[in-house]
Amino acid sequence: MTDIGQWLQLDLWEQPDGVIESPVIVGTAPVGRHVTTASGLLRAGAVAALIDCAGGLGSGLAALPGWVVSTNLSQRVATLDAVGPLAMRATILRAGRNAVVSAVQVRDEGRDRALVADGVLTSAILEFAGGAPKHDRPFGMGRSRVGADSGPQDLGIRPVDATSVGLELTPDLRNPWGILHGGAIALLADLAAEHAVTTATGRPSATGDLVVHYMAPGRAGPMIVATAERIGSRPDGDVMRVRIVDTGADDRLMCVAVAMVRPE
Amino acid sequence: MRPVPPTYPPEHHFLRDLALSVLEMGTDTGRAGMPIVPAICGPSGGVSAGALATLVDVVGGGLAARAAQPDWIATADLTLHIVDAPSEGAVVASARVLRAGHSTVVLSVDLDHFPFDGGSLPRGAFDPSTESDGRIGIATMTFAVLPRREGNPDITRFEAASGSPSGRILDGGGFDKPFVQExxxxxxxxxxxxxxxxxxxxxxxxxxxxxxxxxxxxxxxxxxxxxxxxxxxxxxxxxxxxxxxxxxxxxxxxxxxxxxxxxxxxxxxxxxxxxxxxxxxxxxxxxxxxxx
Structure with a gap:
């Protein structure tokens, strides 16, 4: 098992010439088999996880001495046909007393910095017992690498039935406060939507645009289950609504997401 | 922050021209509808996303304000996904509270189409008992919960003065031209x-x-x-x-x-x-x- 940052093979750092209250976070991540579908397209959920990591770090630094939890993530995809490495840039749109809003762009360094996705992350500011994580400024973070380019199964994500996938809540997938990482939740939503459409149609499909509403932490486990429901179809794909519950907490609703799924 | 005016919306207001009907408004669920008229439709002839978003905002804001009492709210985000855009009949937005915490309220909203014999719905004549013929979209809204401050509306007093929200029709003069021009x-x-x-x-x-x-x-x-x-x-x-x-x-x-x-x-x-x-x-x- 591995944590989401290791799985993404993510490097993040704060631009040294940034404003201390409005940090700019940049980062890189490779495009490999671990974040691509069978046909080689980027997984939208992996891109959303990058947005959550970069936007969350910038928002957290902007919220000091408090820290943040993600409450809403929205992602518009320009293209999922990327060669990598991916480059992230997160900026603060608004830092208020209760919430921080950050904008994150993901670009493909291997294709003249073409836009891959454009996202907005809203985070709530919380005062955590024990305080915020201690960071030197400007902040930098490099991750140890996973040995193989493994897929989502390496995060413990498996199909449950025709419309659901599940994730085993292991210690590696919890953040410093013991709850499931927001990036892993976004990835789970993507995979549930894709799995439901692929199972129903018998054709490979892939998620594009994604909206994730985080409502309650995933803390109990051991299984976190995401179930997708088809709302309707359009020329640009199927509109899928995903509900994610913590089975160990009486199926408490953790998250509602909406994903656009298209044939690959 | 200004206090709520005695009558909101005023006599000439976009929400009145939409002829919104508040069908039900509690602390966990709320429903509102509006007729689909040509003035709120887009170039394809179907009801526009902007009009639907306004309907969602009205029903969502009303429900969230009740769910957050005695505190007050500020809208943080709104998402809307449309799968069909009918050109006549009525649309009803059914909202329910997914989470009402101390810092946020999150709602989901289902948008359903209600066809009616004879084409366009007469203004203010929506019948909520009619069977829906299908979902045309979904929406979500998130609200930040804020400590109540002087000047924040008191919904209970507002409703005592203006009547229960359920059954209220925000009827106005209607649109004389497409809503973009209005x-x-x-x-x-x-x-x-x-x-x-x-x-x-x-x-x-x-x-x-x-x-x-x-x-x-x-x-x-x-x-x-x-x-x-x-x-x-x-x-x-x-x-x-x-x-x-x-x-x-x-x-x-x-x-x-x-x-x-x-x-x-x-x-x-x-x-x-x-x-x-x-x-x-x-x-x-x-x-x-x-x-x-």
Whole structure:
């Protein structure tokens, strides 16, 4: 098992010439088999996880001495046909007393910095017992690498039935406060939507645009289950609504997401 | 912060021209509907995303305010996903509280179409017992819960003065022309999604800023204009992800759309709204997908 940052093979750092209250976070991540579908397209959920990591770090630094939890993530995809490495840039749109809003762009360094996705992350500011994580400024973070380019199964994500996938809540997938990482939740939503459409149609499909509403932490486990429901179809794909519950907490609703799924 | 005016919305207001009917409003669920008339439809003839977003904002805001009592709320974001855009009948938005915590309220909203014999619905004559013929979209809204401050509306007192919200019809004069013209929206630069929108009583919320649903509507129009240029064919908003950053109080509101992708069938854009009279403060950012 591995944590989401290791799985993404993510490097993040704060631009040294940034404003201390409005940090700019940049980062890189490779495009490999671990974040691509069978046909080689980027997984939208992996891109959303990058947005959550970069936007969350910038928002957290902007919220000091408090820290943040993600409450809403929205992602518009320009293209999922990327060669990598991916480059992230997160900026603060608004830092208020209760919430921080950050904008994150993901670009493909291997294709003249073409836009891959454009996202907005809203985070709530919380005062955590024990305080915020201690960071030197400007902040930098490099991750140890996973040995193989493994897929989502390496995060413990498996199909449950025709419309659901599940994730085993292991210690590696919890953040410093013991709850499931927001990036892993976004990835789970993507995979549930894709799995439901692929199972129903018998054709490979892939998620594009994604909206994730985080409502309650995933803390109990051991299984976190995401179930997708088809709302309707359009020329640009199927509109899928995903509900994610913590089975160990009486199926408490953790998250509602909406994903656009298209044939690959 | 200004107190709620004695009657909101005033006699001449966009929400009244939409003829919104509040069918039910509790602390866990709420429903509101509106007739689909040509003035709120887009170039394809179907009901526009902007009108639907306004309906969602009204029912969502009313429900969230009740769920957050005694505290008050500020809208944080609104997302809308449309799968069908009928050209007649009525649409009903059914909202329910997914989470009512000490810092946020999250709602989901289902949008259902109700056909009626004889075409367009008579104003204010919506019958909520009629069977729906299908889902046309879904929406979500998130609200930040704020400590109550002087000047925040007291819903119980407001309702005591104006009557229960259930069954209330916000009836006005109706639209004399397409809603884009009623709102005074001017296209300044189609390629860049550049609009200019005045802030007048007609679009005010209860704090004399631009009403949240109308903010969403403006974002949709900006994206539609830019993406129609980029796609080379008329396209209309089908997905909206709107993040509210500040109230637009002075105006005019100016918009800018950055096209993220465009094909002959659909495209996506990032839209920014600024309050030009308030040091060009950014008031909202939106991601939009528009399709043929």
């Amino acid at each position: 709102l005074g929206i001017e296209v300044r630069d189609a390629q860049a999604g550049g609009l200019e929108v005045p802030i007048e009583d007609y679009v005010h919320n209860s704090f004399a800023a631009m009403q949240g649903g109308i903010v969403a509507l403006v974002a949709c129009i900006s994206a539609d204009v830019a993406l129609t240029e980029a796609c080379g064919t008329p396209v209309e908003t089908r997905d909206l992800q709107l993040t509210y950053l500040a109230q637009a109080r002075v105006g005019p509101v100016l918009t800018e759309a950055t096209v993220l992708s465009a094909t002959s069938d659909f495209g996506s854009a990032r839209v920014t709204l600024v309050d030009s009279g308030n040091r060009s403060r950014v008031t909202a950012t939106a991601g939009v997908v528009a399709t043929r």
